Amino acid sequence: MQRIGIVGVGEIGRALVTGLCEGADDAPEVFLSPRGADTAAELAARHASVRVCADNQEVVDRSEVVIIAVRKEDRHTALGGLRVAPDRIVVNVMAGVASDDLRRTLATEAAVVRAIPLPAVRERRGVTVTCPAHPVVDALFGRLGGALPVADEAAFNVFSALTGTLTAHYRYLATLTSWAADQGVPAADAERYVRGLFQGVGRALGDETRTLDRLAADHETPKGNNERIRTTWFDQANAQALGSALDGLLADLNGGPE
Numbered sequence: 001m002q003r004i005g006i007v008g009v010g011e012i013g014r015a016l017v018t019g020l021c022e023g024a025d026d027a028p029e030v031f032l033s034p035r036g037a038d039t040a041a042e043l044a045a046r047h048a049s050v051r052v053c054a055d056n057q058e059v060v061d062r063s064e065v066v067i068i069a070v071r072k073e074d075r076h077t078a079l080g081g082l083r084v085a086p087d088r089i090v091v092n093v094m095a096g097v098a099s100d101d102l103r104r105t106l107a108t109e110a111a112v113v114r115a116i117p118l119p120a121v122r123e124r125r126g127v128t129v130t131c132p133a134h135p136v137v138d139a140l141f142g143r144l145g146g147a148l149p150v151a152d153e154a155a156f157n158v159f160s161a162l163t164g165t166l167t168a169h170y171r172y173l174a175t176l177t178s179w180a181a182d183q184g185v186p187a188a189d190a191e192r193y194v195r196g197l198f199q200g201v202g203r204a205l206g207d208e209t210r211t212l213d214r215l216a217a218d219h220e221t222p223k224g225n226n227e228r229i230r231t232t233w234f235d236q237a238n239a240q241a242l243g244s245a246l247d248g249l250l251a252d253l254n255g256g257p258e
């Protein structure tokens with residue numbers, strides 16, 4: 001696979017191009033749509049194998065694999081009327097857009113694969129869920145940190161719901177920091193400390209010989225401070241509230257409102 005097109009060059013488009021091209025000996029040719037002009041121009045200036053096309057049709061015509069990375073609400077304007085030859089492989093990274101929906105918009109016989117690339121593809125460290133498995137697409141995401149093909153779109157949507165929990169996690173850390181600052185410690189110190197604490201969590205998660213339950217137990221002294229916060233704050237009611245929020249998100253991803 002040597003020619004990759006991207007329609008919609010925003011945050012995730014930029015991360016994909018960077019992961020594919022930055023410092024790579026075997027960077028593929030990449031064809032970008034002209035919208036998101038500043039980002040597209042910057043990427044083309046930075047990487048010899050990246051070009052900006054005149055329009056979205058040119059992106060499709062020049063590419064073997066076409067990644068659709070516009071926002072969901074822009075898909076009809078961006079894609080309506082495009083001619084996509086049946087030998088193309090279309091990768092749909094738009095959250096909440098089913099393969100059938102995209103196939104209808106494109107009116108194509110081409111293979112359509114859904115994927116959830118995360119910003120860490122930029123450093124070739126993102127594991128990307130794909131559906132259905134496709135050798136070319138899985139190889140593409142393999143270069144960007146790994147592919148995790150799943151059986152069907154129902155399973156895909158479960159993973160998609162999990163990705164919706166990321167910013168709550170950052171807010172949790174910000175809440176810890178501002179609580180500490182409210183107690184009178186310098187906010188910068190609190191933030192530095194919280195970042196360090198949870199970088200340690202990130203490293204511990206890399207140790208796949210220990211289960212998540214094991215990791216939790218290993219960090220907890222019986223009747224200690226961690227047990228106290230876990231049982232008084234992340235109690236059953238809190239865990240159930242999280243489960244309900246995820247249930248609601250999953251129901252929408254499985255065919256809820258537009």
Ligand SMILES: NC(=O)C1=CN([C@@H]2O[C@H](COP(=O)(O)OP(=O)(O)OC[C@H]3O[C@@H](n4cnc5c(N)ncnc54)[C@H](OP(=O)(O)O)[C@@H]3O)[C@@H](O)[C@H]2O)C=CC1
Binds near residue numbers: 012074118
């Ligand atoms: N950000 C992320 O971490 C992830 C995002 N996604 C999905 O990727 C998609 C894009 O997200 P994100 O990159 O964050 O969004 P951005 O808003 O950063 O990027 C969207 C890009 O699409 C461009 N665009 C809009 N209309 C058209 C058009 N008609 N033709 C071509 N390009 C067009 C916009 O250009 P302009 O600036 O000129 O309006 C913009 O550059 C979404 O569907 C999202 O669900 C999936 C996984 C992760």
